[in-house]
Amino acid sequence: MESKAFENYKAWLEEPYIDEETKKELKLIKHDKREIEDRFYKELEFGTAGIRGIIGAGTNRINKYIVRKTTQGLADYIKSKSEDAKARGVVIAYDSRRMSREFAEEAASVLAGNGIKAYLFKDLRATPILSFAVRFLNCISGIVITASHNPAEYNGYKVYWEDGAQIAEEQAEAIIDSVARVTDFASIRTLDKDKAIDKGLLLYLDEKIDDVYIEEVKKQSLRGDVVRRVSDDFKVVFTPLHGTGNIPVRRVLEEIGFKNIFVVREQELPDPDFSTVVYPNPEDKEAFEPAIELAAKEDADLIIGTDPDCDRVGAVVKDNNGEYVVLTGNQTGALLVNYILGALKENENLPENGVIIKTIVTSEMGAHIAKEYGVETINTLTGFKYIGERIKWFEETGEKVFLFGYEESCGYLAGTYARDKDAVVASMLICEMAAYYYSKGMNLYDALIALYDRYGYFIEDVRSISLEGRDGLEGTAGIMDYFRTNILDTIGDRKVLFIEDYKTRRRIYLDDSKDEERIGLPSANVVKFVLEGEGWVCLRPSGTEPKLKIYGGFKGNTLEEGREVLKRAITWMEEKINEIGLGG
Numbered sequence: 049m050e051s052k053a054f055e056n057y058k059a060w061l062e063e064p065y066i067d068e069e070t071k072k073e074l075k076l077i078k079h080d081k082r083e084i085e086d087r088f089y090k091e092l093e094f095g096t097a098g099i100r101g102i103i104g105a106g107t108n109r110i111n112k113y114i115v116r117k118t119t120q121g122l123a124d125y126i127k128s129k130s131e132d133a134k135a136r137g138v139v140i141a142y143d144s145r146r147m148s149r150e151f152a153e154e155a156a157s158v159l160a161g162n163g164i165k166a167y168l169f170k171d172l173r174a175t176p177i178l179s180f181a182v183r184f185l186n187c188i189s190g191i192v193i194t195a196s197h198n199p200a201e202y203n204g205y206k207v208y209w210e211d212g213a214q215i216a217e218e219q220a221e222a223i224i225d226s227v228a229r230v231t232d233f234a235s236i237r238t239l240d241k242d243k244a245i246d247k248g249l250l251l252y253l254d255e256k257i258d259d260v261y262i263e264e265v266k267k268q269s270l271r272g273d274v275v276r277r278v279s280d281d282f283k284v285v286f287t288p289l290h291g292t293g294n295i296p297v298r299r300v301l302e303e304i305g306f307k308n309i310f311v312v313r314e315q316e317l318p319d320p321d322f323s324t325v326v327y328p329n330p331e332d333k334e335a336f337e338p339a340i341e342l343a344a345k346e347d348a349d350l351i352i353g354t355d356p357d358c359d360r361v362g363a364v365v366k367d368n369n370g371e372y373v374v375l376t377g378n379q380t381g382a383l384l385v386n387y388i389l390g391a392l393k394e395n396e397n398l399p400e401n402g403v404i405i406k407t408i409v410t411s412e413m414g415a416h417i418a419k420e421y422g423v424e425t426i427n428t429l430t431g432f433k434y435i436g437e438r439i440k441w442f443e444e445t446g447e448k449v450f451l452f453g454y455e456e457s458c459g460y461l462a463g464t465y466a467r468d469k470d471a472v473v474a475s476m477l478i479c480e481m482a483a484y485y486y487s488k489g490m491n492l493y494d495a496l497i498a499l500y501d502r503y504g505y506f507i508e509d510v511r512s513i514s515l516e517g518r519d520g521l522e523g524t525a526g527i528m529d530y531f532r533t534n535i536l537d538t539i540g541d542r543k544v545l546f547i548e549d550y551k552t553r554r555r556i557y558l559d560d561s562k563d564e565e566r567i568g569l570p571s572a573n574v575v576k577f578v579l580e581g582e583g584w585v586c587l588r589p590s591g592t593e594p595k596l597k598i599y600g601g602f603k604g605n606t607l608e609e610g611r612e613v614l615k616r617a618i619t620w621m622e623e624k625i626n627e628i629g630l631g632g
Contacts, residue, residue, distance in 0.1 A: 121227030213436025330362030
């Protein structure tokens with residue numbers, strides 16, 4: 049009996065709508081059962097950031113047919129809302145990845161075929177500019193074609209709603225249902241480019257939106273006077289890692305007064321192969337090797353690097369031994385919390401009802417810092433769309449004033465002009481912050497140690513277990529079920545105080561004197577163990593990659609103590625998962 053995957057494979061080969069080039073690719077794997085199974089056992093699904101997958105033919109790959117089908121589902125959803133929603137249109141951006149422009153044009157063609165106006169950027173744009181453009185143009189939705197920091201063989205399709213944030217759970221489910229009802233490729237409506245332009249259903253966007261966006265970013269600057277004071281001597285090395293950050297990041301830095309910006313030439317221009325890096329991720333030191341070499345040559349004070357779609361940024365500084373170290377997203381986040389709140393207080397602009405928003409797997413250090421400034425910190429699920437939802441809520445209700453949002457994976461946002469993480473504003477603030485400490489004879493590493501000395505040595509880490517295909521998907525489910533049904537009382541050498549199961553939205557105390565509590569966040573496939581000594585370990589399947597992630601954090605009295613305790617806890621969890629096996 050043939051598997052469902054093989055039936056889907058044959059259906060594509062027999063489908064008149066599928067072109068011969070695609071069928072030729074599929075015929076090359078006709079004897080590879082494993083490859084057929086992986087390509088066709090399911091359809092790509094929306095994760096925390098929409099659809100993301102390997103480029104290629106198949107239902108479990110991203111290709112023009114999946115892009116068309118997804119866009120038809122989105123178009124049907126928009127049309128079901130109202131005529132006004134349809135008339136407002138959708139703005140589309142894309143990054144430097146392979147097939148990004150083609151996928152963006154395919155999406156525009158389907159929208160136009162459904163009578164929905166498509167605003168398409170003429171060339172590549174950073175993701176935060178898309179988030180800004182949705183609201184600036186009063187569109188009902190937005191699409192960005194990107195796979196963020198994934199390897200070169202990936203691409204993706206993220207959907208935004210009218211508030212400029214990625215679609216919420218309810219919208220995602222409705223769009224998924226709408227896409228699922230598109231069962232016949234021939235039912236997808238398209239309109240070619242020339243006809244779409246003639247009918248006013250395809251409009252190309254130029255740099256005018258960039259100008260307004262950059263002005264909004266510059267409004268988030270807090271100490272421009274310091275930048276101008278040290279600009280003759282302060283040096284920054286910047287790498288866009290072959291992506292979209294080159295123009296907007298350099299522009300905003302220059303316009304607020306930085307004079308010495310050295311760009312890594314071999315990583316400056318768009319390159320879909322990301323030929324100088326294995327993984328275009330600003331969290332990885334390997335991606336910064338050319339930048340570190342340039343920094344040493346120029347005696348630079350700071351290195352920054354943005355990922356391909358420029359929504360995340362990493363920072364590199366010299367430690368006390370003169371070695372270049374990549375700051376973690378948690379460390380940079382804590383530094384920014386302290387810098388932003390300190391500057392607002394200094395300028396007497398710190399609101400009484402200000403709020404910091406972070407995710408549940410992000411360090412608690414920033415929350416401790418915010419508390420000292422009298423500012424509340426709110427936790428959300430992983431994924432910046434949840435931070436975007438809170439920004440919208442506070443803006444509508446006036447209950448709180450959003451000051452800063454961040455997540456451990458180097459995503460940051462200041463200001464409400466956008467509703468997604470923005471490496472342009474974050475790059476500006478990181479450079480400005482470094483310039484501020486430079487004016488005091490310090491670098492960011494010195495500033496970080498000062499925070500550790502004041503608030504405690506918060507150490508965090510994340511490890512990933514790679515999973516592939518159907519076996520990996522089923523194995524992940526088994527592992528998560530195991531930790532939900534088998535209560536652990538210790539992890540490593542630390543006692544478990546309580547367990548937070550975000551799928552059932554329950555907080556379970558191991559101390560019988562406390563009753564079970566309900567977690568006031570949406571349901572998610574996450575389990576978090578809170579340990580004695582201000583420690584925690586969290587399990588979460590990635591929403592964008594075939595990985596199971598183990599997050600952890602611990603507050604030590606010294607860096608060495610924090611690292612050692614955390615290492616034992618995460619290693620213990622890794623060994624436990626290996627003991628369970630992928631079968632669960």
